[in-house]
Amino acid sequence: MVRIDSTASSSLHHNEHWFMEQAKASGMSNPLDVSFAEHLDSIDSLSHLRSKFEYPLNRTLPDADFGLCEPNDESLYLCGNSLGLMPKATRRVVNEFMDRWAGEGVFGHFSEPSPWTKCDQELTKNIAKFVGAEPVEVALMNGLTVNVHILLSSFYNPTATRHKILLESRAFPSDHYAIESQIKLKGYDPEKSMLFVGPREGEDLIRTEDILRIIDEEGDSIAVVFLSGMQYYTGQLFEMEKITKAAQAKGSLVGWDLAHCYINVPLFLHDWNVDFACWCSYKYGSTGPGGLAGIFVHERYRDDNRDRMVGWWGHRMKTRFLMDNKIEFEEGAAGYRISNTPVMLVMPLIGFIETLDGIELTQLRDKSIRLTGYLELLIEHFFSPSSSFRASNKISCESITPKDPNQRGCQLSLKFNISIDRIYKELVKRGVAVDKRYPNIIRVAPIPMYNTFVDVRRFIDVLIEVVNVIDHQ
Template identity: 50%
Template sequence: MEEFSGLHPREVVRRVSSSLGCSPSSPQVAAYFDENDDLRHLRQHFLMPKVADLPASDLSIVDGGEECIYLCGNSLGLQPKMTRKYLEEELDKWARTGVHGHTDGSRPWAWAENNLEDLMAKVVGAKTSEVALMNGLTVNLHLLMLSFYKPTQSRHKVLLEAKAFPSDHYAVESQIRLRGLNPRHSMLMLSPREGEETLRTADILEAIEKEGDSIAVVMLSGVQYYTGQLFDMAAITQAGQQKGCFVGFDCAHAAGNVELKLHDWGVDFACWCSYKYLNSGAGGLAAAFVHEKHQHSIQIVLIFALVLLFVTSMIILSNFPPFSVMELQPGVSGFRLSNQPILLVCPLQASLEVFNLTSMQALRRKSVLLTGYLENLIQHYFSEDPAEPGKPHVRIITPSDPQQRGCQLSLAFSVPIRKVYQELERRGVVCDMREPNVLRIAPTPLYNSFSDVHRFISTLKDALAACRGQ
């Protein structure tokens, strides 16, 4: 669909429906997009759940043999088909060779994750030496903050979203308390303007300019988990660093979702999980990024080494001669605590190999159209104005500008959200509910089709009708 490059998704839908001689809401439009989707073959690399296997589906109103409408890649990605094969290979190697599996085979346990770092680096726009696969997201955030958050009397604040993901908020607060500071004075939290759902880039940059001399670290999301807003990471990084701040991002909802250029943007550090858009399974192996400009920074590794020394002092003293000195690898590799669990490496490998069949640029092009098509259908069938007669009220709180969002659209409803969610579940839809009134819908370009989106809208109409009838 290269011929539509540069056009707004709404205009693409209009042109296609006009050429087909049908309504923009016709399933013919979805079928056309699917037939001309250069990435449609990627879906075959994933296992799509059947409706009958979902715990809340009602087989009296939906065909259990159909594939479900899975729009929840922002919460947990689907299982790559190669996952089972890779896991079985390592279980078999363990059974046959025992400890020799640490160094033998195509996936030696002692450094198996090293073979994936180049694939992960491509996904986030980094150099291989800037990426490490390790731990969980919040553990990595703590480790990075231990090194990059170096408060002084005059520069001690951390800038973050007022509604940051809770674990990020807790991590930042605990890092501030660890330094003996008061979060009430050292947490600088950004909120949208009154009556608005998302942060304006201009307001973020203004806050950095105004408070920058007192900010030690700018720590924001790449994509905001609740609203789905994609932040201008390049502009934020430049603004923060011009004021002398370190700039880091939680890319949990950005990695594998949008095109990232962590190296080129000069981001100081970042971390992300891999079980959402990166499809590594629940509790999957997380990742961290440290820009190469910090590769040989004694100041960064020194703080981390001191923390490790405190935690591991008894082990060091009891297992090594007194003159042993800990030598950390430069940059992000120095943050590793051990070799990574091989059973977590396997599903991540299976997923990253699918990513390697295409590019983030190609996935992003499809994503912009796929999410734009979803938005177009929502605006066709539903109204944002509760007073408008004849149409159910559904409000999109995610930015309408495709450059300010990823796959996800967050939908707010005028009817009780739990009822809507339950009716969708009964009909074989897998999505994500967030109180008080939002459903997060994420058509993922790796495995979702335009027909999935059309089916979802038809099902949503039925679900809302059922809610009104209750």
């Protein structure tokens, strides 16, 4: 049996025992061999899902070098954390909508089945299951950053003594900009009202204890805690329930940006008592660039009629078309909608939901843990300081994403000791789709719906080839 090098960790890899058991059960002597990856795919109960997605070939990628990869081979698409692949069902659903629009025109708004005026609300039951919510707590609307603004404009009500918003020191730019602008619009100074939490010096991850300490020390002045459920740069999954409880105990409202959590990790927004949240759907939700986003507003706010940005589509459906200009809010999150539903953007949601029909999120999560565990195991084996491969070259690579699967999702953020420009370009030439984040991070995301263990093993082979090429230039 080949020894798997785990010296990069102080203890055995979280998934090592499972992989070793699988190798033993399959009679294979080398769990690092591609044949072992093929075996893992053969026992994967979700392997059929890949055929339900449009999977890119090397020849369809714009910068693939056919001297380095075969044009008709499948690419290595490991970038679903940035843009998910298109479900095949989506093409049919969109075409059916186009035919209906062409044939019915304006009558499509009210004709059965699924009148356009309520096609979004017909999906809230499905979407609510994805985020651990009641249907009344969910609405589909706008894009992510627009929804951040809409929610903060309602839930951020600063006072002279409680005016701060707690966010990550390296929040995604859209969140940072939205918070900064909302503070200004409410008449406060971002220099005094933006409160940041970040990693300790020399560390990449934010410690939960540091978040809780700031909440404890500054809580009386914090109006809103607004963090990302998962940090986009490192892939760290925050302890949302614990942070929410601590902040609310100090009198703060709590909101979450779930862009990297939606259809990635288990969410229980209702049970966690989260005040509000929002997410995009085009990453793990595979709805296409700029896909329709969603919001969560806890059920306890369903009838509070709090001030908000108001539009016609937030008016109760029963009296909406009376046009009397006397607002009657829809119950719950639906009352935060502003414009009429972009029906074209609802169609990919339908296609995605159809694709996952009969699949439980727990199944996706289980496979995700195995995929990232396998990726991490291979990274540690080939790139740990004591490995023979690492000893023969000057380029180092390590995952900065938490090793505990309960503190991460599909993504591992690989940190290099050289410019990622060179690494990234060489990967792309070989038909690899990953995501780069400066200065030295490449984000790799094997998605359980359409990625395989062979994909992960092939990626490692390509990465080794790229490191060898660059190291000898």
